[in-house]
Amino acid sequence: MEKCGWCNLTEAEKxxxxxxxxxxxxxxxxxxxxxxxxxxxxKRHCGSLPELQMPEWIEFxxxxxxxxxxxxxALGARLCNWSCLxxxxxxxDVPNPHLHFHVRPRYDxxxxxxxxxYVDAEYGHHYRLSKGVSIPEEDMRELLRxxxxxxxxxxxxxx
Amino acid sequence: MEKCGWCNLTEAEKxxxxxxxxxxxxxxxxxxxxxxxxxxxxKRHCGSLPELQMPEWIEFxxxxxxxxxxxxxALGARLCNWSCLxxxxxxxDVPNPHLHFHVRPRYDxxxxxxxxxYVDAEYGHHYRLSKGVSIPEEDMRELLRxxxxxxxxxxxxxx
Numbered sequence: 001m002e003k004c005g006w007c008n009l010t011e012a013e014k015x016x017x018x019x020x021x022x023x024x025x026x027x028x029x030x031x032x033x034x035x036x037x038x039x040x041x042x043k044r045h046c047g048s049l050p051e052l053q054m055p056e057w058i059e060f061x062x063x064x065x066x067x068x069x070x071x072x073x074a075l076g077a078r079l080c081n082w083s084c085l086x087x088x089x090x091x092x093d094v095p096n097p098h099l100h101f102h103v104r105p106r107y108d109x110x111x112x113x114x115x116x117x118y119v120d121a122e123y124g125h126h127y128r129l130s131k132g133v134s135i136p137e138e139d140m141r142e143l144l145r146x147x148x149x150x151x152x153x154x155x156x157x158x159x
Numbered sequence: 160m161e162k163c164g165w166c167n168l169t170e171a172e173k174x175x176x177x178x179x180x181x182x183x184x185x186x187x188x189x190x191x192x193x194x195x196x197x198x199x200x201x202k203r204h205c206g207s208l209p210e211l212q213m214p215e216w217i218e219f220x221x222x223x224x225x226x227x228x229x230x231x232x233a234l235g236a237r238l239c240n241w242s243c244l245x246x247x248x249x250x251x252d253v254p255n256p257h258l259h260f261h262v263r264p265r266y267d268x269x270x271x272x273x274x275x276x277y278v279d280a281e282y283g284h285h286y287r288l289s290k291g292v293s294i295p296e297e298d299m300r301e302l303l304r305x306x307x308x309x310x311x312x313x314x315x316x317x318x
Contacts, residue, residue, distance in 0.1 A: 049241060050224040057220045058213070065209040079249060079256070082208060083242040087265065090238060091283040097238070106246065124250040129285055 001045040006098035009041075016140070018147055023056040024063055028144055033131040034081075034104040035111045035118045036071045036143065040064075047097040049084060060101070066153055067103060074150040077105030081127055113139040160204040165257035168200075175299070177306055182215040183222055187303055192290040193240075193263040194270045194277045195230045195302065199223075206256040208243060219260070225312055226262060233309040236264030240286055272298040 001007045016028040018038060029037040040063060046052060052060075064082065071077040081104040089097035104127050107120040116139055122128050135143075160166045175187040177197060188196040199222060205211060211219075223241065230236040240263040248256035263286050266279040275298055281287050294302075 048227065048238065049220075050227050052220070054217070054220065057216070061208075061211070061213065061216045068207065068209050079207065079245055081242070081244045081246065083240070083244070085240045085242070085285065086238055087240065087282075087284055087286075090265070090267070095238075106249070108249070123246075125246055126244065126288055127246075129288075 001096070001098075004045055004096055004098050006041060006100065007045050016144060018067075018144065019063070019151055019153070021059060021063060021153070023059045026063060026067065028140065028147070029102070031131075031133065032118075032135045032140065032143070033133040034106060034120060034127060035113070035135075036075050036077065036105040036147065038067065038103050040067075040101040040103065042099040046099045047095075048086070048099065052099065062153070064101075064103070066151060070147060070150045070152075071103070071105040074146050075105060075111055076107060076109055078108045078123070079106050080104065081106060113142050160255070160257075163204055163255055163257050165200060165259065166204050175303060177226075177303065178222070178310055178312070180218060180222060180312070182218045185222060185226065187299065187306070188261070190290075190292065191294045191299065191302070192292040193265060193279060193286060194272070194294075195234050195236065195264040195306065197226065197262050199226075199260040199262065201258040205258045206254075207245070207258065211258065221312070223260075223262070225310060229306060229309045229311075230262070230264040233305050234264060234270055235266060235268055237267045237282070238265050239263065240265060272301050 018026040018028060023043055024040050025043055026038055026040050029039050031037065040060065042056065068080045071080060083102045086097045089095045106123055108123050111118045116136065177185040177187060182202055184200050184202055186198050186200065188198050190196065199219065201215065227239045230239060242261045244261070245256045248254045265282055267282050270277045275295065
């Protein structure tokens, strides 16, 4: 859809692509308040869960399975928090929601990237909102490399 | 599983059952901070999303579709927030997670139950944590009645 920013991601936004599948694309989130936090974006414009088609739902499960396995193996996540919220779209008078999921890996041990130590201070509790964490560009690149090299899909689409 | 409270719900906890399907049971949440908030509980002991079987995943989609439609139709929800978090289980040294999803309907207009008015003060934003809202028993009963009479599954299981 022409007026949807999620249908028209910029090259800068596409920089953190982890995997491009038939129906979904997976990106590292800009906000790395929980290391490895990612967004799974549907590649067509669709506004709610009930409007998802079954093949899209089935591929999402395959992605979730592999992404959660990868976050546990590559980063040591103990569990993952999954959510489909869509609240921000509804700030506008005429909302134009674009379906996406968030995954926040949760850790009982620190994660170390390039010698920098990241701690999940809220482990065992709901994720904290607006932590306003930013991580160095080089840690973001290391995270991308680490996750991409550990993500393995049995049937590959675009990536 | 013997030691899991979610596998062994008490009769008091089962009081707010909305729908009993083949793989999942749907209950009104005790905490009605967002009116119609419900929990969808897997009927077998399973600890994470990747361990879910595909037939369970497919039935969950059918439930989510119908529940979201019902919350929009019967209560006027504008959107729904879906999540699978599981954090509380990990407070224990030996976590014993039992898979469940939360749905929080979100409203741009007040909901009225038995003349009591409920407002979603955070509409357009992330749900607020620990609002500590409790609603009168008679409103809870009215909510159960309203949702049960509007939930229609094409193929019925237990309910």
